[in-house]
Amino acid sequence: MNRDLQTMSGLDVAVDADELALAFGPDVVHPEGERRSLGDVRATLEDPEASGPEHLYTIYMDVCRAADHGALVDQSLLYGAVVYNHGLIGRERLRSQGHRHSCKPGTDLRYSEVYEFWTGHGHVYLQQECGPVVTRALLVPVGPGDKVIVPLGWVHLTVASTDEPLAFGAWCAREGKLEYDELRALGGPAHFVLANGDVVPNPRYTQVADVEVVAPRDLPLLDVPYEQPIYRAWREEPGRFDFLPQPELVACAWEEL
Numbered sequence: 360m361n362r363d364l365q366t367m368s369g370l371d372v373a374v375d376a377d378e379l380a381l382a383f384g385p386d387v388v389h390p391e392g393e394r395r396s397l398g399d400v401r402a403t404l405e406d407p408e409a410s411g412p413e414h415l416y417t418i419y420m421d422v423c424r425a426a427d428h429g430a431l432v433d434q435s436l437l438y439g440a441v442v443y444n445h446g447l448i449g450r451e452r453l454r455s456q457g458h459r460h461s462c463k464p465g466t467d468l469r470y471s472e473v474y475e476f477w478t479g480h481g482h483v484y485l486q487q488e489c490g491p492v493v494t495r496a497l498l499v500p501v502g503p504g505d506k507v508i509v510p511l512g513w514v515h516l517t518v519a520s521t522d523e524p525l526a527f528g529a530w531c532a533r534e535g536k537l538e539y540d541e542l543r544a545l546g547g548p549a550h551f552v553l554a555n556g557d558v559v560p561n562p563r564y565t566q567v568a569d570v571e572v573v574a575p576r577d578l579p580l581l582d583v584p585y586e587q588p589i590y591r592a593w594r595e596e597p598g599r600f601d602f603l604p605q606p607e608l609v610a611c612a613w614e615e616l
């Protein structure tokens with residue numbers, strides 16, 4: 360049975376938990392969902408031979424109301440939506456492989472991303488450096504309505520922690536690329552989130568700071584309002600999201616993190 364997410368997301372979208380798919384209303388333009396499978400994340404697992412659900416999540420990139428598409432292209436914004444499976448991969452909770460975003464051309468500033476969670480519970484894992492020495496790593500518990508902005512340049516991934524599918528939307532820069540290779544070469548993220556809730560360091564790293572658990576509201580939210588869907592927040596005031604295609608606008612926002 361589909362669960363309506365219109366109030367939660369500000370878009371005409373519902374989640375089909377049985378199919379791990381999203382269903383969109385007639386005025387929403389969207390691509391076919393792309394399925395990500397266990398093979399896609401193997402290189403980043405605590406145990407690359409581990410078994411787990413074959414279908415990890417379904418992602419829809421470039422979703423919007425048909426009337427909004429031109430404005431999003433003009434502003435260089437992209438909206439995506441995802442629904443996750445649940446379960447374990449070896450000792451780890453089911454998760455994405457992790458990536459960081461490319462640099463804005465001509466700068467050394469990497470693009471950010473704004474997450475908004477709709478159903479289920481999980482964690483956003485944030486890692487400051489994409490190298491063998493990691494000085495900051497944050498684990499952010501998330502549930503319906505929570506929002507998280509990825510600090511510029513940080514590695515990030517999503518962990519699904521409950522039996523209800525974790526579904527969420529996200530804004531990012533249309534020109535940005537997702538970079539996976541460096542994290543794969545490191546053998547995954549600096550920590551692994553296990554089924555029992557323990558978070559263990561990745562022994563393939565040289566030096567890893569202890570993970571810090573941080574509530575989503577304790578992270579910088581810039582001018583993104585917490586109490587309304589990020590899609591509606593964009594429609595009301597598109598400029599709130601200019602920092603996504605223009606990371607130079609918020610280069611210092613995470614200095615106090």
Ligand SMILES: [Fe+2]
Nearest residue numbers: 458460472515
């Ligand atoms: Fe991302």
